[in-house]
Structure formats: structure tokens, C-alpha cells
Amino acid sequence: MQVYGKSVTAVIEKRAMTEPRAKKISNVDEIIAGLGDVGYITSRQIATAIFVAENLTKPILVEGSAGVGKTELALSTAAWLDLPLIRMQCYEGLDESKALYEWKYGKQLLYTQILKDKMGDVLGDAPGLDAAMAKLQGFGDLFFSEDFLEPRPLLSALRQEHGAVLLIDEIDKSDEEFEAFLLEILSAFQVTIPEIGTIKSTVPPIVFLTSNNMREMGDALKRRCLHLYIPLPDARLEEQIVAARVPDIEAKLRRKLVAFVQLLREQDLKKLPSISETLDWARVLLLLHADDLAPDMIRDTLNVLLKFEQDIHAVRPQIAEMTRKARQAGERGHATTA
């Protein structure tokens, strides 16, 4: 169906699955351990949110600044539970024909053509118009049927037999109308298609909605969701995350770089570095074969951490001092900012 402009990125990873999603998550520790296995280190709050969401079958609205791992949370949950991940990227102008379903117009057209050809055979001997109509009534109305339905991400998420993880990314970028139309899916896990009827999911998907707070979400949507705010991590957690994601980096350097980033977050900056920036920086340091933090090297790689010229400019004079503090913290054994 490329012809009709498939502009929604619907990444549907099919996995060989034989059994339905039998494992109900029974406690929070299981989630922490499970996500840890696939490389996502969570805080207790995050795990609790997933636990509640899973057991009350409610969607989670995840908020937090860019790069704290909102999207990653959904990806990791899918990987851990071995469920297909269905991802829908929202943008201004997204509507139901791109998010939910569309009719396969071409096929429908073909169908009418065929119907026209076959009409003579079917009606062949009907004596009058009334009789012909009566005969026609006997055939099922195929024109609007599931055969001609092109499922878009939301519908395909509902149709997964063994459940799925549905990620509705950056919901704040979509229009208000779209938000309203999500409501039915989010509360009842069903969609109503006027021509066909209501399609209800057998196993409700785990739904994550992410938002960068571009605009305030409506109350109706908020009410249907659990709300999870992911803050920037503290030093201990961040160290664990770096250890999980960039395992090759040496422990002492890891402590120091995390301490440095934590110091950076205390500054008055336009955009504070978040976890993804820390990870990128760790990879850069690894690539440069750095074995210790040095002011010069930091100065050269600062653009990995800070994304605005004015931020870089503001931090630059303090680098030497911050490096010293970070190194001390690293030497002491754990990266605290105190």
C-alpha cells in the first residue's frame, strides 16, 4: 500500500510466538530484574508504574525531558516480555486514516470492477428489477469488510493475538482531535469502525504514551492514563545505567564522568544533559581511549553533552574546577556531587 503514502512509521517486529502472554507480572522486583536483563536500569518508581499499569490494564503517560529514556522504556519492556513492539510516531496533522485504519481503495476498486463483470452471471435469469435486487441482497456486502481494511499501528496493536507493546510517541505533537479519538482505544482497548462495528482486543496491549510537554494534554486523556514522570537520575542510578549500556568503560572513569555530568546539571543551563547525552559521552571517551578526565579533553568533547552554544560558552570557564571536583568524587569511590 505504499501508493497511498504510508507516512506513519509502523515498526512491527514479528516474533515467533507460540503461547499467549501467560506471565502476569506479580511484583515490582521482577520488573526491575527483568528490565535490567535487557539493559534498562529502572528506579523503583518506574517499575511500580509498570506494575500498576499491567495489573489495572491502563496506559502509562510518560513524561520527562528529552533523552531520559521514555521511548527506551517501551522498547525494553517489549524486549523483556518478548512482545511485538508497535510504534506510532505522532506529528501535527496525524489523523485516523494514518493511525488506525484505512480502506484499501485500489482493491475495492478492483472488486467493483470484477463485480460488474460477474453481475450478469449472478443475476442472469432474474425476471425483473425487484427480483434482481432481492437476489443481490443475498450476497454478503464485501465492499466494507475486514478484507479491505488496511490496519494502521493502533488497529494492528489491538489485533495482536498475544498482546503487544504499543508505543505512542510524542503524543503532545499531535492535534487535539487526535487525542480525543485515542480515548476509546485507551480506556476500552477497542475501536469502532462505522462500516463494520467494534473491534475489541483479546489481549490488551501494554500502552506507553510519551510526551515532552510541548502542550498540556487534555484532562480526559490524563484521567485514563497513569502518569509517570521520569526525572534525571541521581549519581548512583546513572552509574548503573552507564555500566549497563557502555560496559567496556573502566569503573573509575565511569564514576568520574557521571560525577562530572551531575555537576553539570547543577548549572543554570538551557538544556541539561540527560541520560542519552551521558551515554554518548561515555562512548566518545571510550573511543578516544581516555583513561582519566582531563580539562582539555572535556573542552573538546563538551558539544556531546551540551547542545546549545550559549550553554557551552557558560560552562567553559568552569571546566577546570568541575573536573577537579569530579575526579575527587571519582577517587572517593562513588559519584556523589556533595
Place this chain on the structure above:
Amino acid sequence: MQRPLENFFRALRAADIRVSPAESIDAHRTVDLVGYDDRQLFKDALCVALAKTPDEVASFDDCFEMFFAREEFAADDDGGDRQRPQGAEGDEAFGEELGNVPLAEMLLDGDGSEMAAALEQSANRVGATEIQYFSQRGYFARRILDDMGLRDLEKLIAQLRRGAGDDGADDGGDAADLAQRLEQGRRYLLDESRQYVERQYELYARANGEALREEFLMETRMSSLEQRDFVRMHKIVRRMAKRLATRYSRRRKHTKRGQLDIRRTLRRNMPHDGIPFEVLWKHIKIERPKIVVICDVSRSVAAAARFLLLFLYSLNEVIAQLQAYAFSDRLVDVGDILEHNDVETAIPEIMAKIGFRSTDYGQALDDYEENFMDDLDRHTTVIILGDGRSNFTDPRIDIMRRLHDRSRAVIWLNPEPETFWGTGDSEMPRYRQFCHVAKTCSTVMHLERVIDDILKSYARA
């Protein structure tokens, strides 16, 4: 546990977190799921279910800690009045008297949690959570204590004291000692119950008071607002400006129902052999409001100017295309100051730069025409905040006319009531004929209504 949870929801509502019935059902289901054993889990789970924004998470945290903090009495030896009395050897002698006064026994047992529970039960019986005003604290504290049996305790203390006076040496000493300890306990209880009631007030009622105060401020004349209300006012104004901005910045277009856009429909349906499967309707585009605000900060409006500037500041935070100017005798562009400073520094800076001088509307208009008039087009709305008192200088009505002709609308908001317009040096009646709207605007409420109207006119067109 039903009741405490409901109380907790009430406390949350008081803290400005919306808890609808549906959400409270969710919360109950959540609690059924996680149980009460693990405090952290309990808190996190409830937080996930109830708090819906980062701000609400913060208030939820405070509220939760305050609400569930009460269990144990703070009974550590911090000396003085607050020390809890301990039982002693000689007390058995007074077993009979003590038996009649359960409160005394409880005090001597020194079981903090038992006492906390008793206090709470009494509080529930007298309805302490219904507290409304700060001044009711003493009343409720007293009623709780009465319910717990304070009178009996006081009687017992008095009786013991008398006994100590009458009786012989050995027994009397013990009685005095016991009376002393009970008295200490009584004071301790007074303290605790007072604190308990205060906490209830914090939880349930403080927000009411705050709301009342805000309502009052909305209707107070800007010129009579006081310095200490400034912070609160900023909050109100900011919230208002934000509400207006979100309401009107979103819808950029809306469908003209029933008007087919033939050109686009044909084009879109080309792949379908020109059969119109997809029908497209005509849209109306709604432009973003483009607003120029000219604010008088001269001596005559000095009292109101701070609040006009405050509003200007908040508006600047939420409306992207806002040009802001301030004047007394000369006119300057204050957009940069508003943009780069926080409100506490921006307003004094503007006032220092241009404020408190004598007014000259003519000169200000002249400055505007000279320097900034080119930005004005038929999409722009000009808002003038000022009293129109020009110290008998030339009002330059001709510029006003050009302003009127070039812009989409000129709106004059005057802090003075309409009856004063035209008295003394007021040029209002002459300016007025070149305004699309001229209104009195002396309270924040007026301001909100006017701005609402302006933005609405953009939505309609």
C-alpha cells in the same frame, strides 16, 4: 481503610490535585493491588495513579508525607513540656482512681501509637477534618481533648493535688509526684492535639483560604493592590495568560462544514481513477494573534503600572509574537528586557529606565511612529494600557488616526472609570474615536475578559 483514603483524596483536592470519582476508583484498585505493607510501593503506586503532572507529583509528595506522617507521636525526649510522662513504681497505690480515667492510664503507659490512635478517633468523632478557618484551631483542639476525656483527667489531677495536701507524709509525696506527671502529660496532649489540628488545617483548608484570597485579588483595583500581593498576583496573572494562550494558540484552522474543496479533492483522488473516495473540505486558516502592547508607566498611573507590566510580562511568556513598548515621556521597546529577565528584575528595570516621569502621549506616539510603525500591518492588534492623561501637551491625534487605519484593531484599556474620562488633562474622548474598543480595566478580572475578547475575535475571523 476506606475512610482514610477518602480523607486523603480530600487533602489532595485541597492541594489542587484533581481527584475525580473515576480516579478515586482507580486509586482504590491500585491500593487493593499493592496493599499497605510497603510504604514506598504504596506511595509510588498511588502517585502514579493520581498525580498527572510534574507539579502535581511534587504536591502529592508533600501531601502524602503530611497525611501519613501522624502515626507515631513525636515522643522523644526533647525536654520541657513535650516530654511524655512515664509510669513509676508507686502508681499501683492509685490504681482505683486511675482505673476510672482511661486517659490517665494511657498517658502513664506511654504508648505513643495507642495515644495517636485515640487522638485520631476522637478527631474523627468531632469532625476535625472539616476545619475551615485558621481561627478554628483552638476550638477543634479543645473538642478533641474533651472527647478523649480531658475533663476527667483534670479532675483527677486536682483530686490528687488535694490528696497530697491532706494526707500524711509518705502517700502524699507519691500523689504529688503522680499529679505532676499527669499534668505534664496533659500539657503534652494539648500540644499534640493542637499540632494535629494544625496539620488538618494545612491538609484540608489552607487551599480554601488561598483560593478566597485569589478571588479577592482578581476583583481588587490594580491601583490599590499592595506590594505583598505581588507574588500571588503574578501567579494568578501567569495562570490566566497561560490559559488564554493555550486556548487560542492551538486551533490554526477549522473546517468549513459542507464546502467541498474541489481542486484538492480531484487531485487527491487521482490514484483512484478520479472517483472521489476521499473528500476534502475547505478550511479556514486562523492566524496567530499578532499583538503590539504599548504600556503607560508614568507617574499618574504608577500604582497600576506595575501590574500592567506584570500582565505584559506574562503575556510575553505565552504569546510568541508580542511586541512590547513602555513610555512616560519617551517610548522604548521593552521586549528584550521582558525576554531576558525574570519578572522580579524586569519590572523594576523598566520602571527605572522609563517610569515615573511626567506623561507625554503625543511624544510617545511620535516615537512609535518614527521607529516602530513599520511593523504594523492589518493583522496586528494594538493594545494601549494607560489613562490618557497627557499633561495638556499635544495629543497627536493624527498619529492615533494612522495607528487606527493601519492596524486590525486598536484597544485602549484605561484604569480609570469611564466617568473620569475627559476631566482635567484627560484626552480620552479624543483618542477614543480612533479606538475600536475603549474600556475601563481596573481589575485583573477586567483584563482577562478583554484579552479573551481580543483573542476570540481572532478565532472568529
